[in-house]
Amino acid sequence: MAGSQDMFDAIVMADERFHGEGFQEGYEEGSSLGILEGRQYGTEHGARIASEIGCYQGFALAWKCLLHSSAGEKDSRKMKVVEALIGMIEKFPYDDPTYDKLHEDLDKIRGKFKQVCSSFSLGNARVEPERSP
Amino acid sequence: MSWVAAAPAVRSPGEPGDVFDEEADEVLLARREWRSHMRRRVQEGYRDGVDAGKAAALQQGFNQGFKEGAGVVLNYGLLRGTLSALLSWCHLHGDNSTLISAIYDLLNALGQCEEYVLTHLKSVTPQPQVGDLLDSFEDMGLCHAVPAEEKVDQAQDERLCGTNADLNKNCGKSTPGTDGPQAHAHLEKPSITWILEQTTNLVKQLGVSADVLQHLRQL
Numbered sequence: 001m002a003g004s005q006d007m008f009d010a011i012v013m014a015d016e017r018f019h020g021e022g023f024q025e026g027y028e029e030g031s032s033l034g035i036l037e038g039r040q041y042g043t044e045h046g047a048r049i050a051s052e053i054g055c056y057q058g059f060a061l062a063w064k065c066l067l068h069s070s071a072g073e074k075d076s077r078k079m080k081v082v083e084a085l086i087g088m089i090e091k092f093p094y095d096d097p098t099y100d101k102l103h104e105d106l107d108k109i110r111g112k113f114k115q116v117c118s119s120f121s122l123g124n125a126r127v128e129p130e131r132s133p
Numbered sequence: 134m135s136w137v138a139a140a141p142a143v144r145s146p147g148e149p150g151d152v153f154d155e156e157a158d159e160v161l162l163a164r165r166e167w168r169s170h171m172r173r174r175v176q177e178g179y180r181d182g183v184d185a186g187k188a189a190a191l192q193q194g195f196n197q198g199f200k201e202g203a204g205v206v207l208n209y210g211l212l213r214g215t216l217s218a219l220l221s222w223c224h225l226h227g228d229n230s231t232l233i234s235a236i237y238d239l240l241n242a243l244g245q246c247e248e249y250v251l252t253h254l255k256s257v258t259p260q261p262q263v264g265d266l267l268d269s270f271e272d273m274g275l276c277h278a279v280p281a282e283e284k285v286d287q288a289q290d291e292r293l294c295g296t297n298a299d300l301n302k303n304c305g306k307s308t309p310g311t312d313g314p315q316a317h318a319h320l321e322k323p324s325i326t327w328i329l330e331q332t333t334n335l336v337k338q339l340g341v342s343a344d345v346l347q348h349l350r351q352l
Contacts, residue, residue: 033190
């Protein structure tokens, strides 16, 4: 019965070979599609985070300068909060999607920003960290 | 009649004349079925391959896009934050409404600009490149193999990566997404450069130190 066993092996091998050839070609095509689709999602997410972080950073850096020029006692407390925010943002790898504490740190930065706003009594002022849709 | 006895034994019954035709038909049918089955296997393999390739590449693409999107858009965020700081400065110092209104206008313009840039970044789709076409021609045996260097998709890389300057130039164009970085920008709406210029003027009018825009020098 060795002859028919060889025959079955040959059939199975041919079956796998054809499947494999199709698989190779499909894999290449799928890789290109995956890269494109992934980039679309990635661009959206990266941009959203950078937009928000950039806003906090621009706000803090501008205020640091404005506080420098207007000397006052109350301002030293404000300056402390502003500098704390700047420090947090500087350490934050905003463009690294593999950073495991991305959202955790982002929440902390948001909290610090709210603290800055309240120390400046900016309840009414318009500060939109996220771009308008 | 020794040749009758010497004739090979046949398996199937029926007329001697028909036996070979039946066998031939069976073989033909079997061959067709085999080919059809193998074609199906190739198609199944192709579908499986596409799924597997896509899954493997999705994360890689995401990481690439994330970095690129973040790098481009950060500057828009910086400018928005700066304008917001100036706005809050005006509110706290009871400054005149003309300047406040001007800042709101700039913030709106900036928002539109940023939205355009993001749409442009995301809508870049690969168009047939010279390299791809040459591959097709080679496969069809229409031309000789081309050296690898000539197949570098430089135009596609430019389109995908872009540069801030190119994107900023095109910002505000009424038909986003279909133009490459080489397209000449006919500005109908403000660009980030224009917004930055206006912000600089605003700072002068506010009587505030120009250092407040120091962190925006990279724009």
